[in-house]
Structures are given as C-alpha cells and as structure tokens.
Amino acid sequence: MSPSNLNDDASPWYQVITGQDGPCIRLTGSYTLSALDRQLRKVAAKLARFAAQSDLYWDLTGIQQMDHAGAVLIWRAWGRRRPAHLLIRPEQERLFMHLEKAHPAPKPVRRDILWPILTLGRRYFLFWDHLLGIITLSGLVLLNVFYLLKHPRQIPLREISANLFRTGAQALGITALVGFLIGIVLSYLTSEQLHTFGADVFIVNILGMSIIRELGPMLAAILVAGRSGSSMTAQLGVMRVTEELDALTVMGIPHSLRLVLPKIIGLGLAMPLVVLWTSAIALLGGILAADLQIGLNFQYALSSLPDAVPVANLWIGLGKGVVCGMMIALIACHFGLRIKPNTESLGEGTTNSVVTSITAVILIDAVFAVVFSNVGLKIPR
Amino acid sequence: MASDCIIEIEGLHTHFGSTVIHENISLNVYKGEILSLVGGSGSGKTTLLRQMLGLETPAQGSVKIFGYSRYDCDFDLLKSLRNRSGVLFQQGALFSALTVFDNIALPMRELHCLDEEMIRDLVMLKLDMVEVAAQHANKMPAELSGGMIKRVALARALALDPELLFLDEPTAGLDPALSESFVELIQALRQELTLTIVMVTHDLDTLAAISTRIAVLADQRLVALGKLADIIKIDHPFIKDFFLGKRGQNALGKLLTHS
Numbered sequence A: 001m002s003p004s005n006l007n008d009d010a011s012p013w014y015q016v017i018t019g020q021d022g023p024c025i026r027l028t029g030s031y032t033l034s035a036l037d038r039q040l041r042k043v044a045a046k047l048a049r050f051a052a053q054s055d056l057y058w059d060l061t062g063i064q065q066m067d068h069a070g071a072v073l074i075w076r077a078w079g080r081r082r083p084a085h086l087l088i089r090p091e092q093e094r095l096f097m098h099l100e101k102a103h104p105a106p107k108p109v110r111r112d113i114l115w116p117i118l119t120l121g122r123r124y125f126l127f128w129d130h131l132l133g134i135i136t137l138s139g140l141v142l143l144n145v146f147y148l149l150k151h152p153r154q155i156p157l158r159e160i161s162a163n164l165f166r167t168g169a170q171a172l173g174i175t176a177l178v179g180f181l182i183g184i185v186l187s188y189l190t191s192e193q194l195h196t197f198g199a200d201v202f203i204v205n206i207l208g209m210s211i212i213r214e215l216g217p218m219l220a221a222i223l224v225a226g227r228s229g230s231s232m233t234a235q236l237g238v239m240r241v242t243e244e245l246d247a248l249t250v251m252g253i254p255h256s257l258r259l260v261l262p263k264i265i266g267l268g269l270a271m272p273l274v275v276l277w278t279s280a281i282a283l284l285g286g287i288l289a290a291d292l293q294i295g296l297n298f299q300y301a302l303s304s305l306p307d308a309v310p311v312a313n314l315w316i317g318l319g320k321g322v323v324c325g326m327m328i329a330l331i332a333c334h335f336g337l338r339i340k341p342n343t344e345s346l347g348e349g350t351t352n353s354v355v356t357s358i359t360a361v362i363l364i365d366a367v368f369a370v371v372f373s374n375v376g377l378k379i380p381r
Numbered sequence B: 001m002a003s004d005c006i007i008e009i010e011g012l013h014t015h016f017g018s019t020v021i022h023e024n025i026s027l028n029v030y031k032g033e034i035l036s037l038v039g040g041s042g043s044g045k046t047t048l049l050r051q052m053l054g055l056e057t058p059a060q061g062s063v064k065i066f067g068y069s070r071y072d073c074d075f076d077l078l079k080s081l082r083n084r085s086g087v088l089f090q091q092g093a094l095f096s097a098l099t100v101f102d103n104i105a106l107p108m109r110e111l112h113c114l115d116e117e118m119i120r121d122l123v124m125l126k127l128d129m130v131e132v133a134a135q136h137a138n139k140m141p142a143e144l145s146g147g148m149i150k151r152v153a154l155a156r157a158l159a160l161d162p163e164l165l166f167l168d169e170p171t172a173g174l175d176p177a178l179s180e181s182f183v184e185l186i187q188a189l190r191q192e193l194t195l196t197i198v199m200v201t202h203d204l205d206t207l208a209a210i211s212t213r214i215a216v217l218a219d220q221r222l223v224a225l226g227k228l229a230d231i232i233k234i235d236h237p238f239i240k241d242f243f244l245g246k247r248g249q250n251a252l253g254k255l256l257t258h259s
C-alpha cells in the first residue's frame, strides 16, 4: 500500500460494518508514519468522530502494520482511554499498555510576568559577576607569574611562542591591508583641505599624530580583538565541550597557567609589534597618497616626521598596544572558560567576548587619552 | 531477490591517506534482517556505517540504499530516504543546545505534519520505550549520564519509526539489565514493523540474541558473512579470538556445545 493511491472516499484506513453485536469499525491498512504522511490529521479527525459513539466495536486486528505514531494517533482519537469494546492483537496490546502508563510530558517552564524586571536584574548581576570573574582570573594569572618566577623551568615557552606566532605573525597581513587603506583615505581627505589653505606641509603632522597616537593602536587592537580574541574564546569553549579542560585539571595542570597565561603574555608581546607594523604601513599609505594628491615629497615627509611628532606618542601607542593586548586575551579567556558544554553557549560566549573586548579597547583608549592629555602633544619649536 | 535488498555494497575500497581500511567489500542487507558488523577496534566498522549513510564517500565501489545510490538522488528523494532510516551514532551526537525532549521532537517537527500535542505524546512514548524517566525530559545532554545519552540517542533514532536502523554500539555503556531491555525493545519493534537493522556491536550477548546474520571485518576484508552458527565454524584467527575466547564461550555456551 503506497501513500499515493490513497483516496479519500475509498477510505483505506477503516470500514464500518454491522457485526452481530452491533456497529463495528474495522481499521485496515498501515498505520505508520510514512504511510499516513499528509493524511494523518484527516484520519485522526475522522477516527475521533467515530470514537464519540460509545457503543461502537473497534477491531484493530486488520491493521497490517502499526508503528508508534499510528498507535498514538488511535490512542488520541479514543481520548486517551480504551473504548468499551475492543478487539486487538497481543503485540498491539503491548503498545497500548505502554501508552497507558506513559507519563505526561513535564510542562515547559512558563515565563514569569515580571520577566522584564527579572532580566534587567539578572543582567545587572551578570555584569558584576563578569567583572569579578575577570579580576579573579587576572589575580590567578598574577599568582602564576610569581610561581613561574620561582620555578622558571616551568614557564610554558612553547605555548607562548605558539601564541606569538598565531596572534602576531599571522595577523600581519590583515592589519597591513586595513592600515594601508585607512592611511590612504585619511591622507586623501585631509590633504585637499590643507591644500586650499596652502598648508600642505602640515599633512605630515596630521598623519603622524593621528596614526601613531590613535589610529594605529586602535585599528590593530580592534582587528586583533575580532581575530584572536574570538579564536581564543572558541578554543577554550570547545575544550570545555569536549571535556579537555577537565582532563587538564585531573592531570594537575591549572588552566590559568597552561592556557591563560601564555595567551596573555603572547598577545601582550605581539600587540605592540602589530601596532608598530600597522602604524608604519598606515603612514606609508598616507604619505604615498599625499605624494600623488598634492605632490608631497616622500623624502621630505620622512625626514620631517621626527620633528612633527614627539617620540612620546610612539611610546603611548605601544603602551596602548601592550595593555589592549593583555586585556583582549584576559577577556577572551574569561569568556572561554565560562562557556557551558553546549554549542549555543559556545556561540554566545564568543560573541560576548568579542563585543566586550572591543568595548574594553575603546575604554582603554579613553583612559590613555585622559591620563596622557599633556604628554607628547606640544610640538617643540 | 533484488527487490528485498535494502542496502547493496559492491567492490568497496576505502583508504585514509596511505592506510587502507577496506579492500573490495561486497555486502547486501535484506529487508527485515538484523545484520551485525563485528571486527576488531579500528577495523573500519564505523567507517563502513558512515559510508552506508552517505557521510563519507568510498574511494572505489558503490553503495546503494533502498536501490538508490547517493548520486542519483534529488533533494526530495534524499530527504524521504533519510526519513526512512534512523541512526544511532557511537558517541550519541545529541544536539547539545536542545533539551532531551527537543532532541527527540526535532525529526518529528521537521516532518511538518504532526501537531505539537501528538509530538508530545510520541516523545514521551519513545522515552518510556528506552526507559528514560519523564523527569529527565527537560535536561540538557550535558546533564545526562553516559548510558542515558545512549538511550536518548536511540530514542531519537527511533523517532520516525524508521524501517532501516543503523546502530553503532547500541549497548556499549549500558548496564546488563538495560542491554537486555534493549534486546527486548528491538524484538518487540520487529514484531510490529518490518525493521531492518545494521548494527555494530562488541556485545556478544546482544549479538547472539538478535542478529540474523553476522558480517566479520578483519584484515581489511569481509572474512565471513552468515548465521552465527556457521560463523563460529570458520577457521580464522580473529573469529577464534572473538567468539571462542573465554567470554565468547560464556555468552555462546549453548550454541557451542551444539556444534
């Protein structure tokens, strides 16, 4: 019996006949999910109508095949109890016995009416929870540093170098591309403006100042937060899902020492180098664009750069790099270690990690701007 | 009988890199039978199962399920073929983001022809069948014990009452009582439905209890294929170790004294 030649008025599912004891409904055909398919609801509705007649005899022995879906369908048509008159095969009997004693599904948890307030409150506490977690983790890492100072042979050099390569060397391409393009755009926009005032030479000051002090470090930090931060969180998260973190714990290897510390040190070392690289490429792009746009001499630009930009700005930029790098790694590890062993939590944790670390990077930038507000800005004449 | 052939494997070769896993394996699975795949650890049973499921492509040879090779299926046909078969993976492969209930309900919801009430009843019935208590229905897979994961995964494999079941070590990690009730469950299902099962197992009791035929994988080949009583007569080192060792003698005691 294939589902295609089932047709409504032929009613291949049942026949109503009049037996010796009164009206009798004989179920026929295959009561399986694949056979019922699209007809399922229609059949269920019809059977339910028959079940309303209390004196009807039900004969299930004519059913060729009945699977769980078919049994549930008939059972529900009966209103979850056996009809008074029922003829049934032993194996079907077993199925219905299962259905009789099957537990009702536990009710899904209903939403509280106060959920907006509850959510808000939970968010608030979650924020402090995260803050506390990050502080705790940094404390742990600090303790690890002291421990390693006493036991220098246990310094995880291999992991640090691997992180240096992954977060530093492999990030050079993308940071160079973005830096170069931003440099060109910046130079292109400002050089025209300066040209109209005849102040062409100040392009070097503008480019140097903005790129070395602000744009270079920020671009690099945001790119690295998106690139390396997310991969660190995902790595730790997957290790949680596959119970690798637990395996490390039972081997007596603390996560903070073997996983977190190398990442923080690695990124803390790699970040200033990436910042330097990004700034250099962005400056190059800017000067090249200015060369094409307003005919700025390349040699002149390079030689006047040290006069235009006090060297303190470079140190500030590199300092931002170190702090941002360590912060990104710390935040990424914090979120990675908090991931619960399921895929949804993994995705959520990675998103939160990237969003938080980019926010943190911008906050750090603001703090640097306030703290160093009178360093490196005055140009000695 | 070609029409009764559910799975046809012909001249199958597999290798990962330079390691050869299968060499020229030909195997038919007939309607209504329970075929057990046995072989040493790493002999390529899971790999063979994955090739039957179309998750991996053999280097050479063809695999046909319900008479169709994976390459002459369009989307709808493939979907309907997939709905006709259920799979229990070795590690369970439950969706970690969904509760136990939703894991089993997922394939039913995907059919789009069952209402939510009916799905609820069906899921609870399946859970009851595999002896998982109702209070676990709202748990996440990470909160389950190893054996419970196996049973929930089995319930999910049975969700659509498939005619073809692939089971990768269904009784590994279950206690003896649960293994026994697994055997009973399969036997009960088989009375009601024509169920074809391809099963990988190391559990000799289960093997002896339900398999109609046994295929033995060793030395990259199919070294034996047939009924248990015939298999144990074959002279091959792996078969000797597997069936006629201490454990084998305990499990197959009656059968061995007969032969």
Ligand SMILES: Nc1ncnc2c1ncn2[C@@H]1O[C@H](COP(=O)(O)OP(=O)(O)OP(=O)(O)O)[C@@H](O)[C@H]1O
Binding pocket: B016, B021, B039, B040, B041, B042, B043, B044, B045, B046, B047, B048, B090
């Ligand atoms: N994706 C893969 N890449 C490389 N080699 C693989 C891959 N999958 C499996 N193998 C190799 O193929 C061989 C067979 O693996 P398979 O998982 O099929 O074994 P099995 O028979 O199921 O063993 P067990 O009883 O332990 O589950 C093993 O040697 C394994 O290392």
Ligand SMILES: [Mg+2]
Binding pocket: B045, B046, B047, B090, B168
């Ligand atoms: Mg396996």
